[in-house]
Amino acid sequence: MTNPENSPTPTPGADAPASSSAAQDTAAADLQAELDALRQRNAELNDQLLRALADADNTRRRAEEEIAKVRKFAVEAFAESLLPVVDSLEAGLAVQEATPQQIREGAEATLQQLLSALARHKVTPIAPAAGARFDPHQHHAISMVPADQPANTVVSTLQKGYLMAERVLRPALVTVAAPQ
Template structure:
């Protein structure tokens, strides 16, 4: 028997030598990739936490804004007539002064009533509340409510000939129609 010692093939020997290096290199690469992925994961988690915090803060801010708006609306409804009420208090004061002077003569009471009416009219005008006093004007169903009609030779048909109760508008929007009597043409007498 002959002992044959195989000589290593130079190409195979080189592969065997480089194979451990490749394995080591692959191990290092996968370790580096794992570290890189862990870093990316940590960064993504950090950003997700920041975004979550932002969302929570925005939700809290929106809730506070909603509550503030509700409170403002509530206060607006509660105190919408605050200035108007202040003006009406002057009218009340004038009426009380007139009642306190009950023993005064009729002329002074009438003068006090006229002044009180003037104060009230001024207060209404400050808040754009205007009178609708349509005497002599054509009947307008948007501003007037006809109580009845009367024949009239003096006025044309559908003319307001008497105002039973004045109407009022607020910024040109009707608060109360004027209660009126409207003219109609006289009936022809057959004869």
């Protein structure tokens, strides 16, 4: 009787032909070539990623610089448009013996210069007429008074408001008709 424990165990590949070893070498070489190609592709993608991140950072930095320049030059242009107003006020103050009529005319001319400068920068007044519908986005009601007009309409404007490019800088101060 033969003991299976004492029988020789077959070694893998011992009975395999020599061509099997060559196929394994070819497969290993193919796998190594594929691994090398994947490593190279990974390195290329890493490089592309780093370049894209650097490009995004540069774009962000350029945009921030551009925004800072726009803010700076917007204020500069606004200040330049106010310089003639300053000049007019200084010229008016330099006159020693101006009559009240001359002072009034100078103040009116200076006001027109100022309003023109504001208009060039899209700053427009909000001055609702009596009877206009109350708009809480543009008006600030400081009181409600009994009036002979419909409720929630402007009775009087106490102080003009101002818009800048359709954005409220300051709402107009108004009194509003109370409900009856």
